[in-house]
Amino acid sequence: xxxxxxxxxxxxxxxxxxxxxxxxxxxxxxxxxxxxxxxxxxxxxxxxxxxxxxxxxxxxxxxxxxxxxxxxxxxxxxxxxxxxxxxxxxxxxxxxxxxxxxxxxxxxxxxxxxxxxxxxxxxxxxxxxxxxxxxxxxxxxxxxxxxxxxxxxxxxxxxxxxxxx
Amino acid sequence: xxxxxxxxxxxxxxxxxxxxxxxxxxxxxxxxxxxxxxxxxxxxxxxxxxxxxxxxxxxxxxxxxxxxxxxxxxxxxxxxxxxxxxxxxxxxxxxxxxxxxxxxxxxxxxxxxxxxxxxxxxxxxxxxxxxxxxxxxxxxxxxxxxxxxxxxxxxxxxxxxxxxxxxxxxxxxxxxxxxxxxxxxxxxxxxxxxxxxxxxxxxxxxxxxxxxxxxxxxxxxxxxxxxxxxxxxxxxxxxxxxxxxxxxxxxxxxxxxxxxxxxxxxxxxxxxxxxxxxxxxxxxxxxxxxxxxxxxxxxxxxxxxxxxxxxxxxxxxxxxxxxxxxxxxxxxxxxxxxxxxxxxxxxxxxxxxxxxxxxxxxxxxxxxxxxxxxxxxxxxxxxxxxxxxxxxxxxxxxxxxxxxxxxxxxxxxxxxxxxxxxxxxxxxxxxxxxxxxxxxxxxxxxxxxxxxxxxxxxxxxxxxxxxxxxxxxxxxxxxxxxxxxxxxxxxxxxxxxxxxxxxxxxxxxxxxxxxxxxxxxxxxxxxxxxxxxxxxxxxxxxxxxxxxxxxxxxxxxxxxxxxxxxxxxxxxxxxxxxxxxxxxxxxxxxxxxxxxxxxxxxxxxxxxxxxxxxxxxxxxxxxxxxxxxxxxxxxxxxxxxxxxxxxxxxxxxxxxxxxxxxxxxxxxxxxxxxxxxxxxxxxxxxxxxxxxxxxxxxxxxxxxxxxxxxxxxxxxxxxxxxxxxxxxxxxxxxxxxxxxxxxxxx
Ligand code: FES
Ligand code: FES
Numbered sequence: 001x002x003x004x005x006x007x008x009x010x011x012x013x014x015x016x017x018x019x020x021x022x023x024x025x026x027x028x029x030x031x032x033x034x035x036x037x038x039x040x041x042x043x044x045x046x047x048x049x050x051x052x053x054x055x056x057x058x059x060x061x062x063x064x065x066x067x068x069x070x071x072x073x074x075x076x077x078x079x080x081x082x083x084x085x086x087x088x089x090x091x092x093x094x095x096x097x098x099x100x101x102x103x104x105x106x107x108x109x110x111x112x113x114x115x116x117x118x119x120x121x122x123x124x125x126x127x128x129x130x131x132x133x134x135x136x137x138x139x140x141x142x143x144x145x146x147x148x149x150x151x152x153x154x155x156x157x158x159x160x161x162x163x164x165x
Numbered sequence: 166x167x168x169x170x171x172x173x174x175x176x177x178x179x180x181x182x183x184x185x186x187x188x189x190x191x192x193x194x195x196x197x198x199x200x201x202x203x204x205x206x207x208x209x210x211x212x213x214x215x216x217x218x219x220x221x222x223x224x225x226x227x228x229x230x231x232x233x234x235x236x237x238x239x240x241x242x243x244x245x246x247x248x249x250x251x252x253x254x255x256x257x258x259x260x261x262x263x264x265x266x267x268x269x270x271x272x273x274x275x276x277x278x279x280x281x282x283x284x285x286x287x288x289x290x291x292x293x294x295x296x297x298x299x300x301x302x303x304x305x306x307x308x309x310x311x312x313x314x315x316x317x318x319x320x321x322x323x324x325x326x327x328x329x330x331x332x333x334x335x336x337x338x339x340x341x342x343x344x345x346x347x348x349x350x351x352x353x354x355x356x357x358x359x360x361x362x363x364x365x366x367x368x369x370x371x372x373x374x375x376x377x378x379x380x381x382x383x384x385x386x387x388x389x390x391x392x393x394x395x396x397x398x399x400x401x402x403x404x405x406x407x408x409x410x411x412x413x414x415x416x417x418x419x420x421x422x423x424x425x426x427x428x429x430x431x432x433x434x435x436x437x438x439x440x441x442x443x444x445x446x447x448x449x450x451x452x453x454x455x456x457x458x459x460x461x462x463x464x465x466x467x468x469x470x471x472x473x474x475x476x477x478x479x480x481x482x483x484x485x486x487x488x489x490x491x492x493x494x495x496x497x498x499x500x501x502x503x504x505x506x507x508x509x510x511x512x513x514x515x516x517x518x519x520x521x522x523x524x525x526x527x528x529x530x531x532x533x534x535x536x537x538x539x540x541x542x543x544x545x546x547x548x549x550x551x552x553x554x555x556x557x558x559x560x561x562x563x564x565x566x567x568x569x570x571x572x573x574x575x576x577x578x579x580x581x582x583x584x585x586x587x588x589x590x591x592x593x594x595x596x597x598x599x600x601x602x603x604x605x606x607x608x609x610x611x612x613x614x615x616x617x618x619x620x621x622x623x624x625x626x627x628x629x630x631x632x633x634x635x636x637x638x639x640x641x642x643x644x645x646x647x648x649x650x651x652x653x654x655x656x657x658x659x660x661x662x663x664x665x666x667x668x669x670x671x672x673x674x675x676x677x678x679x680x681x682x683x684x685x686x687x688x689x690x691x692x693x694x695x696x697x698x699x700x701x702x703x704x705x706x707x708x709x710x711x712x713x714x715x716x717x718x719x720x721x722x723x724x725x726x727x728x729x730x731x732x733x734x735x736x737x738x739x740x741x742x743x744x745x746x747x748x749x750x751x752x753x754x755x756x757x758x759x760x761x762x763x764x765x766x767x768x769x770x771x772x773x774x775x776x777x778x779x780x781x782x783x784x785x786x787x788x789x790x791x792x793x794x795x796x797x798x799x800x801x802x803x804x805x806x807x808x809x810x811x812x813x814x815x816x817x818x819x820x821x822x823x824x825x826x827x828x829x830x831x832x833x834x835x836x837x838x839x840x841x842x843x844x845x846x847x848x849x850x851x852x853x854x855x856x857x858x859x860x861x862x863x864x865x866x867x868x869x870x871x872x873x874x875x876x877x878x879x880x881x882x883x884x885x886x887x888x889x890x891x892x893x894x895x896x897x898x899x900x901x902x903x904x905x906x907x908x909x910x911x
Contacts, residue, residue, distance in 0.1 A: 037194020100638030103407030
């Protein structure tokens with residue numbers, strides 16, 4: 001059987017024929033669309049490695065059936081930077097050493113982008129830690145991750161104020 | 166005489182807190198891990214893990230699995246194509262016996278019992294599910310409790326010897342005060358975020374693997390063994406590893422099966438373990454029970470430090486956690502004994518996991534030291550200083566360097582240790598939480614393995630350096646490039662660094678906290694060799710300002726070659742090379758520790774960890790609120806990455822103390838919590854108040870660069886510090902890890 005969906009993926013409208021209704025968004029990205037930046041760490045919503053933005057909200061791609069995504073907008077780590085210009089969260093992860101092996105990193109970064117958009121944590125480290133706790137980092141780069149999210153939050157807020165002025 | 170005594174000049178790169186060279190790839194999602202590869206014609210393999218711990222598989226519904234649309238192969242013990250290497254033997258001394266469907270027996274839960282291959286992951290997964298194994302179940306034993314075990318015959322990898330120094334019975338007899346305590350540590354599973362994976366492709370009798378490996382050259386040889394091909398026929402591409410922690414240094418059964426499936430199918434095959442499958446055939450930290458008997462004389466000096474470890478291993482192979490050896494080399498006891506026993510269980514074979522031996526052993530030892538300090542009536546830090554070892558206890562060897570006193574002093578100062586009340590239960594915070602402070606000594610050896618590297622100066626004055634080093638998060642891409650650039654006197658952006666591929670010069674093993682020292686040592690030697698050769702060319706060239714300086718030494722900086730000690734005579738690399746015909750100039754180097762150097766000194770990294778915990782007086786929930794670690798680990802190549810490594814290790818200490826434990830269902834022998842919801846590791850909210858200090862240390866003996874390594878030491882010391890802080894907060898001494906609420910409730 002086949003099933004067609006149309007979704008906006010990293011800014012591009014894609015018409016996708018699904019070969020199987022069981023395909024998750026994660027396996028669609030990784031195994032079928034050559035977008036392996038989104039990682040699989042558990043395949044059951046327990047680690048956050050597969051975090052993407054779905055209609056602007058952070059979501060575990062491993063828990064999302066691709067077939068449900070007709071009309072959706074999905075942003076993955078590959079679509080975050082603006083050409084060569086890194087997203088402020090990416091820059092902050094780099095500068096604050098918010099990773100070691102880098103495997104959880106795409107998920108951490110997408111989760112941080114989502115968290116900042118939610119506006120629930122601000123630059124308060126306690127709330128950032130809480131808000132980032134759905135993303136496990138076995139290398140335990142948490143210190144750098146928290147600092148990176150703090151710094152990106154401040155920079156993005158400052159940029160927004162600058163824009164408004 | 167070895168190179169170690171020659172004073173080395175350093176360039177401007179080592180010591181700098183550079184950001185990661187691989188950082189851009191990692192933050193943009195373009196860093197390619199093994200399972201990210203999807204070659205043309207790819208098939209997917211999924212294996213079925215045994216759901217019992219001991220017995221036999223009596224039925225698999227092969228027809229049902231085969232009938233699934235898209236399933237191409239179903240491999241069982243009945244039809245598994247032959248392997249050329251016997252899986253019940255080992256390819257080399259540094260590997261484990263693997264389960265690759267050699268028969269229908271089951272010897273631990275999670276053992277592969279069948280493999281299904283399909284056109285899609287979904288098809289293979291469905292086929293594997295439909296195999297619905299039926300078993301003949303035998304009784305299994307999966308816990309250490311109540312078992313005495315057998316003495317360990319020391320020798321091979323995984324079978325630790327013990328040690329005995331001084332007169333142990335006399336040490337016991339001489340004690341005016343003594344403790345005799347038993348500590349327990351659970352089975353822990355590495356659980357790197359990237360599960361074990363492979364993408365295997367055959368090209369005739371050549372094998373191409375995308376595979377995370379902490380030991381590329383050994384892995385090539387090991388996989389070649391199973392398939393009866395020369396090691397040179399195997400290439401492994403491994404630019405990144407998504408965490409290894411010791412689990413990715415060895416060939417594993419599932420990976421062998423996937424490679425076999427690729428040979429059978431004549432198409433590339435991808436296999437990626439599920440998270441649940443990480444609890445079984447890919448190693449773990451074996452459970453231990455440790456008895457510590459310590460005695461002191463009237464002056465609080467240790468008369469004896471007697472440490473017996475009993476560790477779980479599998480029924481068919483050996484990795485016996487060398488926990489008791491953590492008591493060697495640290496405290497100046499009159500008499501010292503370490504001994505190990507093994508208990509054979511129906512579990513997968515354990516293996517080295519970040520700070521093997523040291524983590525479990527240090528956890529118990531540092532708690533026991535606190536218990537002894539209490540009896541001695543001394544502050545725990547004072548008690549440790551009272552028993553400070555100026556030379557290696559037992560052997561009397563001098564330490565190559567040991568800035569542990571400074572670690573104690575600096576760490577204590579930063580933490581505010583001096584204000585600690587002696588009695589437990591005296592401190593409360595503003596919210597009424599019980600507050601406790603504890604400390605522990607950190608120690609880890611600094612081994613070196615063997616590595617080779619090349620450094621090529623190009624005609625344009627830039628360089629290419631090559632070694633098969635592995636970056637699994639420790640920062641090899643960056644730290645090793647810093648070393649290489651300095652050895653060549655070049656800025657970082659003029660050095661291209663190739664690593665992470667088995668075709669490159671052998672960088673040895675990324676493990677034992679020895680990779681930077683070993684691979685870095687080889688790169689350093691290769692760079693110096695290239696510079697020496699360049700000097701020879703310049704000295705022989707009448708047009709060079711260095712002409713005639715034949716017997717002099719040369720130094721290099723910023724892409725210029727200098728006569729050592731004479732800055733007036735120098736020339737640009739490119740100018741020298743261009744007159745020599747614009748050729749590339751390659752230097753080669755290797756590194757290892759000469760046996761004589763290894764014999765002459767005791768070599769360790771040291772540290773002191775101070776912990777603050779807060780405990781809810783009613784609920785007994787424990788939070789680590791501050792953790793200060795001061796470490797002396799020789800030369801620090803990159804302070805930024807070093808801090809991350811040490812913090813990562815300390816968080817592993819939090820995890821050991823409070824979170825991690827694999828629990829077996831005693832009836833089925835299965836691990837009940839084989840996922841990241843049930844098997845707890847710290848999340849971001851568990852971590853706050855972390856601080857790392859590095860204490861300067863020059864070590865002229867460990868290796869040419871004076872590097873000791875920082876990958877594992879952070880785990881040691883920390884576990885004990887947290888447990889001791891919990892005692893200090895509550896007055897309750899928990900003697901099993903992880904420490905849980907129920908251990909603290911009245
Ligand atoms: S892979 Fe989706 S949460 Fe772990
Ligand atoms: S950086 Fe390795 S798991 Fe997070």
